[in-house]
Amino acid sequence: MKVISILNQKGGVAKTTSAQNISYGLNKLGKKVLLIDFDPQGNLTSGVGIDKRSLPATIYDLMKDRAFGQQKLSIDEVIINRDGVDILPTNIKMSKVNLELAGIPGKENILKEILKEVYGYDYVIIDCPPSLDNLTFNALIATHKVYIPVQTEFYALEGIVELMDTVDLINTRMNPDLEIGGVFATMVDGRIKLHTEVIGQLREFFGEKMFDTSVRRNVKVTEASSHGSNIFEYASRSNGAKDYMGLCKEILEREEN
Ligand SMILES: Nc1ncnc2c1ncn2[C@@H]1O[C@H](COP(=O)(O)OP(=O)(O)OP(=O)(O)O)[C@@H](O)[C@H]1O
Ligand SMILES: [Mg+2]
Secondary structure, three states: OEEEEEOOOOOOOHHHHHHHHHHHHHHHHHOOEEEEOOOOOOHHHOOOOOOOOOOOOHHHHHHHHOOOOOOOOOOOHHHHEEEEEEEOOOOHHHHHEEEEEEEOOOOOHHHHHHHHHHHOOEEEEEOOOOOOOEEEEEEEEEEEEEEEEEEEEOOOOHHHHHHHHHHHHHHHHOOOOOEEEEEEEEEEOOOOOHHHHHHHHHHHHHHEEOOOOOOOOHHHHHHHHHOOOOOOHHHOOOOOHHHHHHHHHHHHHHHHO
């Protein structure tokens, strides 16, 4: 079971969209996937078509339960299956987690402990919040590979050094298995010169960590999530579906060869 975090503390770079579509793409390629919404915004939960307001229990409840040593709530009570992928959903209640767990020893290790109770999956995909706080530390401590989506805009590389420093720090102090698995460009418009230039800069900076596949800007991608669906179900012949499938195949080449 490999744990992958989709991380970039910059907002709106397509973390959630990518976490969703990579999970469904891997599932189409025969992999069993658990997808974790680890962002209190709960965009992923809505994106897969789950009503955030009426959830009986969320990943937040699991974390609190484990943090305070209760162990009453089982993971199966929280998982919701949507079209073949298991989801650990969340909602805005999770925004309290940083405060509530502030004084708890080992508060960074809770997700890792929860994942020890999980079995039978090929991949666990975590959609991280746009921040480098205790929630993200929890994700990184439980993670083997970090995949970084980058939007090919002028400030694309801003914050990347901070992000890599954080990954390094967690790797040195707390999680020797952690590494950056890859970087991919999102919302790319090949007609815009800046976008192709930024892809070039990313390739120079990241070398072979940079994926060959870029995800093009494609309105079907947004429409799919707003209909509570993924790109493969919603528009299987779209550029979005082609790009995310290309990305998934590259991920499997990297993870399984
Ligand atoms: N390939 C694409 N083509 C067009 N729109 C896209 C594409 N990928 C993502 N988007 C849109 O861009 C917006 C931001 O995407 P998303 O919510 O996935 O980013 P995020 O990094 O998770 O944001 P946050 O930092 O707030 O969590 C959304 O409206 C999404 O539908
Ligand atoms: Mg998001």
